[in-house]
Amino acid sequence: MLDALLSFLILTGAIFTFIGSLGLVRLRDFYTRLHGPTKATTLGVGSLLIASSLFFSTRGEGVSLHEVLVTLFLFITAPVSAHLLSKAALHLKLHSLAPLPQGERSESSGPNRSTVSQNSERDAQ
Amino acid sequence: MMSSVALPVAFALVAAAFALSFWRLLVGPSAPDRILALDTLYINAIALLVLLGIHLSSALYFEAALLIALMGFIGTVAFCKYLLRGDIIE
Numbered sequence: 230m231l232d233a234l235l236s237f238l239i240l241t242g243a244i245f246t247f248i249g250s251l252g253l254v255r256l257r258d259f260y261t262r263l264h265g266p267t268k269a270t271t272l273g274v275g276s277l278l279i280a281s282s283l284f285f286s287t288r289g290e291g292v293s294l295h296e297v298l299v300t301l302f303l304f305i306t307a308p309v310s311a312h313l314l315s316k317a318a319l320h321l322k323l324h325s326l327a328p329l330p331q332g333e334r335s336e337s338s339g340p341n342r343s344t345v346s347q348n349s350e351r352d353a354q
Numbered sequence: 355m356m357s358s359v360a361l362p363v364a365f366a367l368v369a370a371a372f373a374l375s376f377w378r379l380l381v382g383p384s385a386p387d388r389i390l391a392l393d394t395l396y397i398n399a400i401a402l403l404v405l406l407g408i409h410l411s412s413a414l415y416f417e418a419a420l421l422i423a424l425m426g427f428i429g430t431v432a433f434c435k436y437l438l439r440g441d442i443i444e
Contacts, residue, residue, distance in 0.1 A: 236360035239408070243364035246401045250371035253378050253394055259387055262378075266394040269371070274397060277364075277404045284408050295416035299400065299423060306427040310393060313434035318386040320438050 231287060235280050242277030245269060258326045259318050263311060270307045275300060361409055368405060371398050389433045396426030 245268055252265025278296040285293035375398060379391035400419045407415035432442050 239360045239364045243367040247367040247371045250374040254374045310430040317434045317437040
């Protein structure tokens with residue numbers, strides 16, 4: 230019973246870690262790519278850590294709580310780093326697949342032009 | 355069943371995830387893409403260390419996983435700050 234539960238948790242975690250990296254490769258612009266690895270962080274590593282906690286708690290050496298530290302730290306830091314990454318992408322004006330709102334003009338169309346415009350902004354300052 | 359089926363399959367899947375993120379790190383095309391790929395590589399390294407801890411039934415690997423999580427977060431924040439401001443410590 231415990232063995233089946235551990236196998237299920239380990240397989241779920243590994244599959245979601247794989248799907249997160251697959252999304253990182255397959256999706257087409259940065260803002261959708263940002264969506265992929267968050268699944269790997271929360272569900273993938275989360276269930277792997279639950280499996281590890283169960284495994285070490287049932288070996289007769291008391292409750293294992295190291296995993297809770299890693300889980301807590303990952304769940305706190307993942308939104309912060311995703312927010313900073315999207316802010317950096319918006320600052321660099323990366324190309325997005327989403328259509329612009331009416332009346333706004335696209336200022337740049339790709340990462341190469343945007344780095345050039347960023348450098349010229351920095352020179353102007 | 356766990357050590358004979360689930361663990362090898364999980365190791366293979368996480369290794370494939372490593373390869374895919376590393377491909378994104380090499381290809382890019384923009385700097386935030388590469389930072390995101392590096393962040394995903396840290397997450398995959400944590401997953402692989404947890405799996406290795408279960409496989410060897412040793413609780414020694416959590417310290418390493420915690421350190422990788424800490425350093426990965428600090429590295430991502432520093433890279434993003436550099437892209438946003440052109441400087442890390444102002």
